[in-house]
Amino acid sequence: METATKRIIQISQPSMGQEEWEATREPIFSGWITQGPKVKQFEEIFAKRHQVKHALAVSNCTTALHLALVALGVGSGDEVIVPAFTWVSTANAVVYCGATPVFIDVDPVTFNIDVNKLKEKLTSKTKAIIPVHLFGLCADVDKIKEIAPQLKIVEDGACAAGSGLNGRAAGSLGDIGCFSFHPRKSVTTGEGGMLTTNDDALAERLNMLRNHGASISEEQRHKGPKPYILPEFDMVGYNYRMTDIQGAVGVVQLGKLDKFIDERQEWALFYNDAFKDIEWLRTPNYDSKYKHGWQSYVLFIDEAKSPMKRNDMMEYLQQNGVSTRPGTHAVHMLGYYSRTYNIQPLDFPGAFASNEYSMSIPLHNKMTGEDFNYVANLITGL
Numbered sequence: 001m002e003t004a005t006k007r008i009i010q011i012s013q014p015s016m017g018q019e020e021w022e023a024t025r026e027p028i029f030s031g032w033i034t035q036g037p038k039v040k041q042f043e044e045i046f047a048k049r050h051q052v053k054h055a056l057a058v059s060n061c062t063t064a065l066h067l068a069l070v071a072l073g074v075g076s077g078d079e080v081i082v083p084a085f086t087w088v089s090t091a092n093a094v095v096y097c098g099a100t101p102v103f104i105d106v107d108p109v110t111f112n113i114d115v116n117k118l119k120e121k122l123t124s125k126t127k128a129i130i131p132v133h134l135f136g137l138c139a140d141v142d143k144i145k146e147i148a149p150q151l152k153i154v155e156d157g158a159c160a161a162g163s164g165l166n167g168r169a170a171g172s173l174g175d176i177g178c179f180s181f182h183p184r185k186s187v188t189t190g191e192g193g194m195l196t197t198n199d200d201a202l203a204e205r206l207n208m209l210r211n212h213g214a215s216i217s218e219e220q221r222h223k224g225p226k227p228y229i230l231p232e233f234d235m236v237g238y239n240y241r242m243t244d245i246q247g248a249v250g251v252v253q254l255g256k257l258d259k260f261i262d263e264r265q266e267w268a269l270f271y272n273d274a275f276k277d278i279e280w281l282r283t284p285n286y287d288s289k290y291k292h293g294w295q296s297y298v299l300f301i302d303e304a305k306s307p308m309k310r311n312d313m314m315e316y317l318q319q320n321g322v323s324t325r326p327g328t329h330a331v332h333m334l335g336y337y338s339r340t341y342n343i344q345p346l347d348f349p350g351a352f353a354s355n356e357y358s359m360s361i362p363l364h365n366k367m368t369g370e371d372f373n374y375v376a377n378l379i380t381g382l
Contacts (some may be wrong), residue, residue, distance in 0.1 A: 002237060006321065007028060007111040007321035007374070008321045008323065009313075009321060009322050009362045009367065009371050009374065009375060010323050010362060010366075011184075011324060011325050011360060011362055012183065012184040012221050012296075012360075012363075012364050013183075013361070013364050013366040013367075014116045014183045014264060014364075014366075015256070015260065015364070015365035015366050016188070016249075016253070020249045020251045020252050020253065023248040023249055023251065024245050024248050024249060025242075026038070026248060027244040027245050027247075029249050032244055033045070033243055033244050033245055034241065034243055035057070035211075035241040035242055035243065035244060035247075036056055036243060036244040036247075037244065038244040038245075038248040038250075038251065039057045039241075039242050039244055039247035040247075041247065041250075041251050042057055042247040042250040042251050042254065043055040043056060043057050043121070043247075045193070045251060045254050045255075046179075046194055046196070046250075046254060047196065049137070049155050049162070049169070049254065049257065049305055050161075050169040050170065050171040050172055050177070050196055051168060051171075051172045052169075052171055052172045052196040052197060052198050053197070053198045053200070053203070054195075054196065054198070054199075054200070054203035054206075055171075055194055055195065055196050055214070056194065056195040056196075056203065056206050056207055056210060056243065057192065057194050057195075057209050057241075057242035057246075057250070058075075058192075058193045058194065058195060058240045058242060058248060058269070059191060059192065059193060059194070059240045059241065059242060060180065060181075060182070060191050060192060060193045061089065061156070061158040061178050061180035061181075061182070061193040062089040062092065062093060062193070063065045063069040063193060063210075063238070063344045064178035064179065064180075064193040064194065064195045064240075065089065065090065065093035065130070065154065065156060065178045065205055066093045066096050066238075066240075067195060067209050067238070067240060068093075068099060068101070068154045068176040068178055068195060068206070068212060069093055069094065069096075069097045069128065069154060069282075070209060071100070071176065071202055071206050071209060072128055072152045072175065072176070072202075073127070074094070074127050074128055075096045075097055075098055075278045076097075076099065076101060077097035077099070077125060078097075078099040078100070078125055078126075078127035078128075079099065079100045079101075079102045079123060079125040079126045079127060080094040080097075080099050080100070080101055080102065080126075080127060080128045080129065080130060081101075081102050081103075081104050081118070081121050081122075081126060081128070081129040081130070081151075082094060082102065082103055082104070082129075082130050082331070083103070083104060083105075083106050083112070083113045083130075083132050083331055083351070084103040084104065084106060084190075084331060084332045084348040084350075084351035085104055085106040085111060085134070085327075085328065085329075085330050085348075085351035085355065086132045086134065086156065086328060086331060086349070087158065087328050087329070087331075087358075088329070088331050088334060090122060090130055090156050090331070091103075091331045091337060093130075093136045094130075095123065098124075098125070099373070101331075101337075101341075102121055102123075102350075103331065103332045103337075103341075103343070103347075103348060103351075103352040104117050104118065104121050105259035105298075105348045105349065105351055106351050106354060107281075107346040107350055108299075108300060108350045108353045108354045108357075108358075109269070109282070109285050110137060110285065110286060111134045111135060111137070111298065111327060111358070112131070112132065112133070112134055112136075112137060112138075112139040112140070112351060112355055113131050113132065113139050113140075115140055115143045117151075118144065118147045118148060118339045119147060119148075119286035121132065121217070122148060122151075123178070126148075126151065127151075127152065128151060128152040128153070128154055128156075129144060129148070129151050129152075129153055129154070130154045130156050130217060131144060131155060131156065131174070132158075132159075133155060133156065133157045133158075133159060133160035133163055133170050133293075133328075134159060134328070135159050135162075135284075135294075135295050135296040135297075135298050135360075136159045136160055136163050136186070136292050136293030136294045136295040136296065137163065137284070137286055137290055137292050137293075138160060138163050138164065138170050138290055138291075139155075140165070141153060141155065141165060141173040141174055142165065142166065142173075147275055148158070148171040152174075152175050152178075153173070153174030153175050154174060154175065154178065154296065155170060155171060155173055155174045155176070155177040155178060155184075156178055156181045157170045157171050157177050157178055158178065158179060158180035158182075158185070159180070159185065159293065159295035159296065160179070160293050160295070161179055161185065161186055161187055161257060161293060162186065162257045162258060162261045162289055162291075162292035162293045163261075163290075163292060163293035164290070165169070165289060165290055165291070166289050170293070171194075171196035171282075172196065172198065173325075174190050175197065175199065175202065176195060176196065176197045176199075176202060176206075177194075177195065177197070178193065178194070178195060179193060179194040179195075180193055180195075180198070181193065181194070181246075181250060181253075182254050183294070185295055186257065186260050186261060186264065186293060186294070186295055186365075187253035187254055187256065187257050187260065188249075188253060189242070189246035189247070189249045189253065190246060190249070191246075192242050192246050192250065193242075195210075204221075208235060208237055209235070209237045209238060209240075210238065210240040210241055211237060211239070211240075212233065212237040212238065212239055212243055213233045213234065213235040213236055213237025213238075214231040214233055214237065215231040215232040215233070215234065225302050229307075230254045260365050261293055261294060264293075264297075264363055264364075264365065265292065265294055265367055267297075267367070267372050268284065268292070268294050268335075268363060268364060270372055271283065271297055271361070271363070271372070271375075271376060272284070272378070274376040274379075274380060275299070275376070275379065275380065277379065278379075279294075279300045279302075279305055280303075280304075280305035280306035280307075281299050281300070281301060281302075281306075281350045281379075282299065282300040282301075282302070283299060284297065284298060284299075294363060296327070296333040296363060297360065297361055297362075297363035298327040298358050298359065298360045298361075299358070299359045299360075299361065300353075300354075300357055300358055300359075301313065301357045301358075301359055302357070303357060308382070309362035309382050310326075310356065310357050310358075310359055313359065313382070314359060316382075317361075317378060317379075320378055320381075321374075322361070322374070322375050322378060323362060324359050324360060324361055324362075325359075325360045326355065326358055326359065326360070327354060327358030327359070327360050328350040328358075329350055329355055330345070330348065330354065330355035331351075332345075332347065332351060333345050333351075333352070333355060361375055361379070362375055
């Protein structure tokens with residue numbers, strides 16, 4: 001058997017090359033490297049692809065989530081419903097606003113918010129909800145709207161560029177969508193994020209908030225008739241802008257998004273078929289109303305039947321050159337949140353199970369057919 005010294009298949013690897021490299025030349029040689037025309041082009045393409053009127057690029061998805069909540073007026077005394085199984089930034093953004101994250105359990109089959117638990121979480125203080133489209137599978141936003149039509153919806157689409165629900169794109173389903181371009185995502189700008197909305201007033205407010213609260217952007221000012229006149233600042237804002245170097249890379253990457261997703265879909269189906277007869281493994285499960293973006297391929301391990309525990313399995317795979325990770329973490333089990341809100345691990349059993357028994361295996365566009373076969377054979381051979 002091959003060992004890690006001969007082979008290493010990364011859990012994720014960005015698919016970038018000459019086109020992205022060449023795209024950076026224009027902003028570098030033009031001298032305009034902060035937010036400018038390339039960011040604007042990236043935003044326009046992203047908005048069109050995700051069926052929204054407005055897309056606004058920012059420094060990362062965490063800042064996108066923060067701005068989304070600020071723009072919706074979330075503040076001290078408010079409650080925001082957050083899945084208990086997600087990356088910590090979903091909850092952190094609520095805390096940044098002085099609000100309280102109210103955790104809700106997830107369905108360990110989809111790893112997304114369990115909408116059947118939503119009514120019991122609603123109080124007079126509930127201001128918004130952040131459904132997470134985890135691993136590229138959209139949360140059931142339509143059902144959330146049926147249950148709580150009064151709630152503002154901020155989609156955490158960090159994993160969901162190109163995903164969809166009932167023919168509509170992620171980022172167009174709620175009031176504001178938030179996306180990530182971290183290297184583990186299907187398309188990347190290194191770091192980077194995007195806000196989407198169909199609300200003109202929200203878009204204007206978000207645009208000001210990401211740029212210190214300025215009444216006009218730096219590009220508008222510098223290219224206007226009086227570039228020496230500083231803008232007005234009528235609100236407290238933040239410096240959450242994206243650079244034009246990142247925007248140039250994003251334009252190229254976004255042109256490859258659907259190809260990337262199609263390739264990942266093909267290999268996700270390959271994995272599904274390879275693992276279909278393993279009784280201790282559950283493969284990703286969703287119905288036809290969803291378009292899966294396949295940011296990650298995440299298995300669920302039944303340790304009562306499996307030949308070894310999840311962590312031992314990850315160690316075995318690592319020793320044989322295959323990187324794995326837990327799907328993500330249960331935020332309510334992390335030190336700050338468990339202490340601050342006095343939460344016990346089994347208070348959210350779906351999130352607890354997902355934390356303990358999920359395993360993400362390599363699925364990315366730099367992998368070869370040989371790589372996929374190697375991963376599948378290692379697991380089926382256990």
